[in-house]
Amino acid sequence: MAKHWADFQYEIYLNGMSGAVPRLPTDLTRLEELTERRLGPGPVGYVSGSAGDGSTARANRAALKRHRIVPRMLRDVHERDLSVEVLGRALPAPLALAPVGVLSIMHPDAEVAAARAAAAQGVPFVLSSASSTPMEEVAAAMGGAERWFQLYWARDREVTRSFLTRAKASGFSVLVVTLDTPLLAWRPRDLDQAYLPFLHGVGTANYFSDPAFRAGLAKPPHEDPNAAVMHFVGMFADPGKTWPDLAFLRENWDGPIVLKGVLHPDDARLAADAGTDGVVVSNHGGRQVAGAIAAADALPGVAQAVGDRLTVLFDSGVRTGDDVFKALALGARAVLLGRPYVYGLALDGQAGVEHVIRCLLAELDLTLALSGHASPATVGTSDLDGGTG
Ligand SMILES: Cc1cc2nc3c(=O)[nH]c(=O)nc-3n(C[C@H](O)[C@H](O)[C@H](O)COP(=O)(O)O)c2cc1C
Numbered sequence: 001m002a003k004h005w006a007d008f009q010y011e012i013y014l015n016g017m018s019g020a021v022p023r024l025p026t027d028l029t030r031l032e033e034l035t036e037r038r039l040g041p042g043p044v045g046y047v048s049g050s051a052g053d054g055s056t057a058r059a060n061r062a063a064l065k066r067h068r069i070v071p072r073m074l075r076d077v078h079e080r081d082l083s084v085e086v087l088g089r090a091l092p093a094p095l096a097l098a099p100v101g102v103l104s105i106m107h108p109d110a111e112v113a114a115a116r117a118a119a120a121q122g123v124p125f126v127l128s129s130a131s132s133t134p135m136e137e138v139a140a141a142m143g144g145a146e147r148w149f150q151l152y153w154a155r156d157r158e159v160t161r162s163f164l165t166r167a168k169a170s171g172f173s174v175l176v177v178t179l180d181t182p183l184l185a186w187r188p189r190d191l192d193q194a195y196l197p198f199l200h201g202v203g204t205a206n207y208f209s210d211p212a213f214r215a216g217l218a219k220p221p222h223e224d225p226n227a228a229v230m231h232f233v234g235m236f237a238d239p240g241k242t243w244p245d246l247a248f249l250r251e252n253w254d255g256p257i258v259l260k261g262v263l264h265p266d267d268a269r270l271a272a273d274a275g276t277d278g279v280v281v282s283n284h285g286g287r288q289v290a291g292a293i294a295a296a297d298a299l300p301g302v303a304q305a306v307g308d309r310l311t312v313l314f315d316s317g318v319r320t321g322d323d324v325f326k327a328l329a330l331g332a333r334a335v336l337l338g339r340p341y342v343y344g345l346a347l348d349g350q351a352g353v354e355h356v357i358r359c360l361l362a363e364l365d366l367t368l369a370l371s372g373h374a375s376p377a378t379v380g381t382s383d384l385d386g387g388t389g
């Protein structure tokens, strides 16, 4: 029998018999406000802030909320199984933790705590290139658990090649290439505070520990940190890349490659033509193009464009179990969870991240069951108001 994620609900009520209540709210939309109160304005502004006037981040939420589920009755949902196959891997639920850089601004245990939480719950962890912990250390903390590596595609080919070699040697099996951040967007909340974590060296661990990166420095990073930071700033992103450049990654990575930040159906077709394996429909949580289409509004078009050619994943705005359900209905195979787990980390370290994963998946399990589904596989547009079929 597959695990019933909804059992977390009973666990909470049973613990209540001895007077215990959850340490964090079970409505995950409340975590942002709690984190705001707990942490200084710089770090929390960096995480919860977004591009421009914030309208894309709000549109992400509004688009998910606009869709309403139309539950079906009497469909035998006694035995349920949330597992899905994603890129040839069996996942226990349609969920992975999104790549989020600089996690040490949230909690001293940073990526190690988040990765351990993901591993404990069996959910893949996507490690950011801009991690505050070197990838080898994160990998070592995860045992045999599923780990994916997110690439910020550096200007310097040798650094990219070195990252791919190290990631492979550390057991990262899927490469997630982020395309939507060749430059950092206009982010007023950070600008107004003149706060950018990596200017303080946060999020540079993979670079400062990299032999190819260090080869470009006159002195090791600890002897001249400013020069090392400047070298990082100059090379971590590359606005000059074009679609044919993907051949280099395809040649240097033999596992699945997923392109993150695809919103246009034509770009999804180009991704398939380039021999990649999947896309993440994402607007980076509204942090890049202010005024961009809501990710959930881009999802059906991308899913239709690529059909079975690519695995379609989704992020940007996922906060609740019903958000995950809606993303599945709109064509995603699985979703990446972003800010909510970062707030869980800020508020309670590894336990906080596990709480967030368990709440989200319990709520998803119940949403599926109460809507008439025993598996994510049967969810489709006909489950949504206005859906056909
Ligand atoms: C603080 C922060 C840092 C992020 N860092 C990265 C990163 O290093 N690489 C990346 O591909 N995406 C990064 N993202 C984007 C997330 O992977 C994801 O697309 C986004 O958080 C989804 O939006 P949501 O959190 O509103 O659901 C970051 C997001 C946040 C909030």
Ligand SMILES: O=C(O)C(=O)c1ccccc1
Pocket (backbone or CB within 6 Å): 100, 101, 102, 130, 181, 198, 203, 284, 287
């Ligand atoms: O802040 C971000 O959204 C992001 O993607 C990023 C980029 C560079 C370093 C850390 C995070």
